[in-house]
């Protein structure tokens with residue numbers, strides 16, 4: 001009998017699994033190894049200033065500090081380089097209007113502490129391969145999380161505790177005081193079930209009978225190669241070009257609201273090229289393109305908690321564009337709940353915030 005059966009091995013499931021295992025819990029992870037899971041295509045940016053109005057990301061310092069600590073512990077345990085690294089980032093204004101919004105708000109910004117050197121157009125502050133037409137600023141405290149390496153290393157660590165299959169939600173049943181999950185190879189039993197199923201939560205009937213307000217957003221990204229572009233900074237404009245070594249750069253991501261598929265498209269490729277060309281003016285070649293679905297709630301808040309009518313069914317999701325930033329805090333909340341009976345963070349607790357999360 002497992003203490004917890006975790007369904008989904010993206011960043012949410014994997015960070016939680018590792019923290020539960022460290023707390024001595026006996027866990028099993030079930031995942032159908034989708035190549036296009038959001039965590040497999042994420043760009044990995046952890047950006048302190050987000051949105052068109054240059055707001056500080058929600059509870060940024062608190063979540064970042066915990067993330068730095070937890071990811072450093074994982075890296076040490078895995079004998080790996082840091083998974084989460086502070087990385088220089090340049091934010092360029094899209095146009096004069098955006099530049100004005102920034103300067104209008106700068107006095108009142110709750111994000112001022114993350115604004116470094118200001119960049120002016122027509123100066124030699126940046127390499128000529130970067131289009132600096134309207135100025136911008138250097139972002140302080142921007143980080144990059146290596147999703148792929150973290151998931152691969154964690155996956156091999158849990159190789160005896162991962163089942164590669166899809167679980168149909170109606171194959172999960174309550175027995176006398178425990179939960180039974182039927183898979184192609186028989187039944188598995190757990191005291192609790194934790195759904196970390198990413199965007200598929202929007203189709204999961206266990207999540208309050210699917211009455212949550214989901215707003216799934218497709219994102220396409222690509223890897224380019226350019227020998228002219230410096231490999232020093234991330235260049236960002238909401239869309240980002242991030243150096244990943246050997247003159248290659250990950251470019252991400254588009255936002256497409258009306259298409260819930262993980263298939264890269266010609267339309268996506270066109271959008272990606274437009275965004276790339278608005279940031280750089282040098283030669284580049286697209287090496288590969290991918291697409292994924294961001295598991296986003298209508299109010300852009302992540303959720304976690306226990307199902308009000310089915311004791312032992314837990315859920316953690318809605319990480320939106322900020323999986324790497326939110327996952328450690330949310331996983332820690334769950335572990336403290338299981339080990340010490342602590343209440344969940346009120347702002348995320350689905351039982352306290354149900355009206356905010358639910359359709360009705």
Ligand SMILES: Cc1cc2nc3c(=O)[nH]c(=O)nc-3n(C[C@H](O)[C@H](O)[C@H](O)COP(=O)(O)OP(=O)(O)OC[C@H]3O[C@@H](n4cnc5c(N)ncnc54)[C@H](O)[C@@H]3O)c2cc1C
Nearest residue numbers: 008010011012032039042043044045167198219292323324
């Ligand atoms: C193009 C793009 C760019 C992004 N860029 C960034 C970024 O720069 N920084 C950042 O922090 N975030 C970024 N994100 C967001 C980030 O990817 C997500 O917040 C995060 O990956 C969500 O993780 P998750 O574990 O909740 O879901 P997922 O990564 O989707 O994982 C869910 C897993 O559960 C499995 N699963 C679901 N249901 C079942 C079932 N019934 N049985 C078995 N397995 C199941 C799926 O196959 C999947 O492996 C980006 C997303 C996209 C799409």
